[in-house]
Amino acid sequence: MLLTTCSYIPLEIPLALGIPARRLLPKNAGQEADSYLPRDFCPYARGVLSQVWAEKVSQALLGVAVAGSCDAMRRVYDGLRHYAPDIPSFYLDVPRTQDEDAVSYYAGVLRSFAHDLAAAYPSAPPEREWPERLWRAAQEIDFLRHALLTAYPTPEAVQGSAGSGKKPLGVCASVTEWVELYFALNEALALPDSGPPDWLRAAQAVRRSTSSPAAPRAPVVLLIGSFLLDATIPAALEANGLGIAAVDSCLGWRSLKVTLSQIEGDIFLRLAAAYLRKPPCPRLLVRQARRSWLEELLFEDGRKEAGVSGVIYFVPKFCDHGYYESVDVKDWLSEYGLPFLLLEGEYGAGLSAQMHTRLAAFRELLEERQGQQGAARAKEGRRT
Numbered sequence: 001m002l003l004t005t006c007s008y009i010p011l012e013i014p015l016a017l018g019i020p021a022r023r024l025l026p027k028n029a030g031q032e033a034d035s036y037l038p039r040d041f042c043p044y045a046r047g048v049l050s051q052v053w054a055e056k057v058s059q060a061l062l063g064v065a066v067a068g069s070c071d072a073m074r075r076v077y078d079g080l081r082h083y084a085p086d087i088p089s090f091y092l093d094v095p096r097t098q099d100e101d102a103v104s105y106y107a108g109v110l111r112s113f114a115h116d117l118a119a120a121y122p123s124a125p126p127e128r129e130w131p132e133r134l135w136r137a138a139q140e141i142d143f144l145r146h147a148l149l150t151a152y153p154t155p156e157a158v159q160g161s162a163g164s165g166k167k168p169l170g171v172c173a174s175v176t177e178w179v180e181l182y183f184a185l186n187e188a189l190a191l192p193d194s195g196p197p198d199w200l201r202a203a204q205a206v207r208r209s210t211s212s213p214a215a216p217r218a219p220v221v222l223l224i225g226s227f228l229l230d231a232t233i234p235a236a237l238e239a240n241g242l243g244i245a246a247v248d249s250c251l252g253w254r255s256l257k258v259t260l261s262q263i264e265g266d267i268f269l270r271l272a273a274a275y276l277r278k279p280p281c282p283r284l285l286v287r288q289a290r291r292s293w294l295e296e297l298l299f300e301d302g303r304k305e306a307g308v309s310g311v312i313y314f315v316p317k318f319c320d321h322g323y324y325e326s327v328d329v330k331d332w333l334s335e336y337g338l339p340f341l342l343l344e345g346e347y348g349a350g351l352s353a354q355m356h357t358r359l360a361a362f363r364e365l366l367e368e369r370q371g372q373q374g375a376a377r378a379k380e381g382r383r384t
């Protein structure tokens with residue numbers, strides 16, 4: 001079993017080598033990490049260590065692949081090596097740009113990662129079989145991404161993915177249910193000797209909440225976050241009458257928009273290009289590419305008017321990348337006159353009364369603006 005800590009680590013590599021693998025998504029920050037990391041530390045980093053200790057009890061041959069996404073995750077890797085030397089730990093240095101040099105460098109990182117995995121897991125196939133197995137794994141993972149995107153509860157198609165094609169998982173009733181489906185499908189990836197049909201059946205078998213979607217006339221927002229910690233965040237939005245047009249987070253659309261080139265060539269180079277050039281997260285130093293991606297979510301089909309009433313940015317406590325970018329996003333949105341709300345918290349933040357109070361106030365603000373805009377349009381229509 002291999003656990004990975006970042007969406008920039010291709011699951012195709014361990015799965016192609018016959019190693020059950022999934023993204024490490026902690027249920028909470030956990031007290032197990034308090035002996036190793038400060039309490040005023042990234043909740044995801046603390047959650048990773050806590051989850052590893054919990055998994056270690058029940059899993060044989062457990063391994064952890066840590067991306068050097070930030071200083072907090074580098075400390076997680078140091079902690080694993082120092083306090084759990086019996087757990088194979090792998091460190092991947094993820095570049096912060098998307099140019100050719102970055103892609104070439106990351107291809108080398110991924111190739112070394114595959115060799116290190118094969119050395120740690122003796123059952124891995126010989127290297128001559130890797131290209132074909134990696135391509136097959138990439139097609140399977142792409143199918144699962146498509147299944148998740150087409151299950152998103154929007155009346156309109158998800159650009160480049162949903163369309164009118166087959167929806168293997170159906171359509172969820174709410175974004176809360178969609179996030180829970182995301183978690184369930186991630187868990188299913190760890191089933192040994194499985195493929196897409198087994199993964200989908202396992203995900204569908206998980207009982208999910210049946211919360212109703214927001215009312216059709218409810219204000220619709222774009223939910224952004226450096227990392228969406230758990231399902232309580234979208235649940236809180238929907239409970240307060242807000243619709244969610246899209247989720248741009250580590251567990252949202254940008255992690256599902258990975259396109260592997262079908263052009264022949266080195267498979268590791270193609271994987272590196274596909275992952276580095278997916279819609280960027282706040283960590284990458286590609287400000288214009290990041291802004292272009294958010295504009296695509298705000299202004300679908302080339303419309304001049306934003307398709308949402310406002311933007312909510314959720315930052316896990318102590319996440320420097322999220323705090324830095326939230327200021328930039330707020331300034332940028334002011335150009336379009338879009339209201340912006342910054343929320344922060346740890347796991348289960350959506351359950352707090354304070355967050356519900358702030359969301360209710362934000363919804364009232366959006367409804368008031370909608371009423372004013374509707375009255376202005378009606379007045380303009382009478383003039384013409």
